[in-house]
Amino acid sequence: MQTVNIGILGLGTVGGGTAQVLRDNAAEIARRLGRNVSVFMVSTRNVGKAFKVCPDALFTTDPFEVVAHPDVDIVVELFGGSETAKDLVLQAIENGKHVVTANKKLLAEHGNEIFALAAKKNVMVHFEAAVAGGIPIIKALREGMSANRIKSVAGIINGTSNFILTQMREQGQSFADALKLAQSLGYAEADPTFDIEGHDAGHKITIMSALAFGTPVNFGACYLEGISRLESRDIKYAEELGYRIKLLGITRQTEAGIELRVHPTLIPECRLLASVEGVMNAVRVDADMVGETLYYGAGAGALPTASAVVADIIDISRMIGADTANRVPYLAFRADNVREQPLLPMDDIVSSYYLRVRAADRAGVLGGIANLLAEQGISIEALIQKAVLDDNQAEIVILTHSTVERNIKAAINAINAHECVSAPVVMIRMESLAQTR
């Protein structure tokens, strides 16, 4: 039986998991693939771990030795970050290696360059593990939905944030306390910025947007708003109104251009996405022929992520020797058909909104605020006035109907300037996630 030689760059959590999956399920994989997959070489600073999980591999502390080794067929980049990783991946491609990577940052920021070189050097680059861990969402978007024009993708794609939001809702914890718990459980880094401010979700939705709509990756155009300023009162008010707040990555094809954004979002509690709790991930795809489909699973963790890495290794191994025309294109669309499309500025997106206004509890205030919304052509779907606070203040929670973001911002500016309003308006976007077929 033919053997495919793997070179793994980085033997951390996912690298170790990958070696473990390839070892523990070697027989099952060979039963499917008809080829053996061997961890041939590994770059790591932890030789002890390497001995444990892949004792037969060559070890090196220099990852560039792996990408240069003539006997390596597939380079698995689990190095992380984007600068050295980029050099390693480009070097691997230059050397004619196929590449599997779980590096969302690398692909969202440098994917176009990487795919261009890969096309030139005629190698495969797979990245199932870069989005939503073990969920085969890249394959679903790239192959499962290939008969469709995809209309939108919306996902809970950062487990850290979803864990924090679940804690805030279920336990009534503050953001700070929930974050501390996430850190103590190993779900959040010491510096959690990347997860909680939406960067990680932004990288993932950027990749899915390119796959869905056949555009180059364009992370620079992705709007990022995290969960660090969310207050548990908003989660509670949303729940009273029948909604959950989730950090969503959203991308949508509209006539005017593509929406690409990450932000906390109110979604109706009856939607499946609303029931995705803790560190789990889920991605909802709306497409013209199939309608709504949803994919759920573990978005992180050594073995779930390794499951996706190894599925990519198997896919590539199976296609070694096939013609380029037989391959699924890197970004679902053939390179000559990948086209720039305008990305909508946030002012131009259409959404409905949750607003929380703190104002003096005085006759006429409510009407005044409603008028300021009406002046921007914004109609109100629901309004509740919440328990009076200190100093004769009340909180007014408003759900609006759909409007252009520019208008809601103008209305918010006007409300903030109202003499009875005592704190800046809190605004959270809403998505109905309704079936559109």
Add this chain to the structure above:
Amino acid sequence: MQTVNIGILGLGTVGGGTAQVLRDNAAEIARRLGRNVSVFMVSTRNVGKAFKVCPDALFTTDPFEVVAHPDVDIVVELFGGSETAKDLVLQAIENGKHVVTANKKLLAEHGNEIFALAAKKNVMVHFEAAVAGGIPIIKALREGMSANRIKSVAGIINGTSNFILTQMREQGQSFADALKLAQSLGYAEADPTFDIEGHDAGHKITIMSALAFGTPVNFGACYLEGISRLESRDIKYAEELGYRIKLLGITRQTEAGIELRVHPTLIPECRLLASVEGVMNAVRVDADMVGETLYYGAGAGALPTASAVVADIIDISRMIGADTANRVPYLAFRADNVREQPLLPMDDIVSSYYLRVRAADRAGVLGGIANLLAEQGISIEALIQKAVLDDNQAEIVILTHSTVERNIKAAINAINAHECVSAPVVMIRMESLAQTR
């Protein structure tokens, strides 16, 4: 650009949808595939419809002309049934055509013969649409999970039954009334046996079982129990206890063999599967490395099913000209590695159970029943005694802990023989669907 010629057998709901998808999304498909897909020939008795959806195709009333036409590359079998369909598919394969089919009955009953001939004639056979309509679950099982040993698959894979169960729960309708509504909405056939007695779900779980565990298809060994005897009171009692009743197809690898069964099942209401309502489908896969993943979407309908058919057409079209070794095996595992495994008789499965007992409302009856369970080594997880009925009768609802089905049957026989028990015990199996990693 190269053109791939499709021959469609049967221009009914899915056939019409397939032609529509290929027409309406032709540009998008070519952008992905780099080849044109043309509906070259169609067999139909409805030439009017054919003119409308694929005016450029050749028409014939004889499907055998399609499978024999030298210019047809891929035969799309949407004929339905299994006898003529089998002849057509075998003939197509014999003639060297690749095949796409949505025919779950055909594959569950004759898949082994079909795949054997296909291997001999070196053609591809794809069948994404045969299970769960537009959800790309075949691809997920066959490719997305390829790094895993799959442990179990459980799915809501019959929309008709799920619609009826949803109506019974949400509206308190009887089975008969819910079925009538389903028929009036076109969700159920005039003769609904195939859907409501579990045959359709059985075909689908049989196919998924083979894909998951690398065995031949073996529909004859699938246990089938439908929903026609379900009473709305059981749905209500289940709900009171925190459960929903769903018709599940279940297959599980155990040390003693493979479980393969379809039956109404209590599942905890907190599981995502419990929230899958109406005609929607969802499949939950539990695998050793990735853990739990779930796939949700439309399980039927012209366009969702056509979405899967056309995805298969695209996959095959892309692989025309590639070597056999480059293909994904028909049943996920390479033919020489597909192995018979023992299928567990129902008496040997392990499950927990919901029991409803009607008995005289008399002191000591409850204890007597509990003793009869204890005699079989069955412990009780929950027990509620329900409102007294006519004639001084009470209903006792019992949830048991896990036990071997043989034991629960023995206990039920003993309970039925109890002097105070006035009607046969109602038994419904339960599944916790808990994460096993």
